[in-house]
Amino acid sequence: MRLIRKEQSDRLSFMIGRLSRGVETSVHCFLKTGVSWMQEGRRIIKLNTKTADSKTASEKLPKPIRYSFILKELSENPYRQFRLQYFADKWNTSKSTISEDLAEIERYLQTAREGKLLTTAGAAGGVMFQPYFGPEDLQRLKEELCRRLQDTDRIIVGDLLYMNDLFYDPNLLEKMSKGILSYYDLSTIDYVATIETKGIPLATRIAGLANKPLVIIRKRTVLTEGTSLYKNYTDSSSGQIKTLTVSLKAVHRGSRVLFVDDFMRAGGTANAVKDLLKELDTELAGIAVVMVTGAPRQRAIDNYQALVEYDGVRDGKIRITPR
Structure with missing residues (x-):
């Protein structure tokens, strides 16, 4: 447990700035006139540092502390909608007070460019947190990918590049996931899908950030998947006949x-995925890849997003540029 000491506990930017960046998110304590407030799991505890006793906080939290706990919960669950009544019940206050708190938090987020709050009106409405990943962040990500992929030690058979380590780097994986999500309106997406196996780490993190279910499209049947739909297609690169399969229980129709x-070259696999989903009465909302090749220019699909473009190896140098 770590105690964060601050002479003036109403310094909102100090507290929620740390929380929104994920600093000490498991347990938080804030000190004010000899009293600390701690969140451990879903419980909020009031500690009297002078008498060393503790009790569950049934009284109202001080406003700055309430701001911090609200943003902590929202930022740890991006794109998940919370009803205002949830916060009101949790912290023993009114929905109007929570609404005022959210307005104050939104002002801070806009100033600090940490993200924004998306609100929905009505009985079923609520609020969700959308992390900020702007054009300048996206450009820095693409340039970082280019720098890392320009290492000639990455060249493997067929002038392809070794990329697995990028998807096993948690920090880079987080940025790639946020970068891809920045292209899409998540309110129009119900599932995130990928093909086994290299795309699974990326798709898993994207699904987690977007708070959407993950669908794994397989290249062979698996008994535990139950009844599945199959799709044969011709691989654009090799000319071989390949198969994709997805469980009928994995995706809801419509x-x-x-x-x-x-990675994507000619787009044959992505097009096969589109056809496979169509058989399930499911619409493809978008296609996103980390790297696309410069050739061929005519692909099996047109509407896609990519972070970087790879143009092969020339004169011993890897030709890769931001997309």
């Missing part, structure tokens, strides 16, 4: 799916 993958 839903919209974002397909993500690590």
Whole structure:
């Protein structure tokens, strides 16, 4: 447990700035006139540092502390909608007070460019947190990917590039996921899908950030998947006949799916995924990949997003540029 000491506990930017960046998110304590407030799991505890006793906080939290706990919960669950009554019940206050708190938090987020709050009116409405990942963040991500991929030690058979380590780097994986999500309106997406196996780490993190279910499209049947739909297609690169399969229980009919993958060349696999989902009465909401090749220019699909473009190896140098 870590105690964060601050002479003036109403310094909102200090507290919620740390929380929105994920600093000490498991347990938080804030000190004010000999009293600390701690969140441990879903419980909020009031500690009297002078008498060393503690009790569950049934009284109202001080406003700055309430701001911090609200933003902590929102930022740890991006794109998840919370009803105002949830916060009101949790912290023993009114919905109008929570609404005022959210307005204050939104002003801070706009100033600090940490994200924004999306609100929905009505009985079923609520609020959700959308992390900020602007054009300048996206450009820095693309440039970082280019720098890392320009290492000639990455060249493997067929002038392809070794990329697995990028998807096993948690910090870079987080940025790639946020970068891809910045292209889409998540309110129009119901699922995130990928093909086994290289795209799974990326798709899993994107699904987690977007708070959407993950669908794994397989290249062979698996008994535990139950009844599945199959799709044979011709691979654009090799000319071989390949198969894709997805469980009928994995996707609800009429839903919209974002397909993500690590790499795309001619787009034959992505097009096969589109056809497979169509057989399930499911619409493809978008296609996003980390890297796309410069050739061929005519692909099996047109509407897609990519972070970087790879133009092969020339004169011993890897040609890769931001997309």
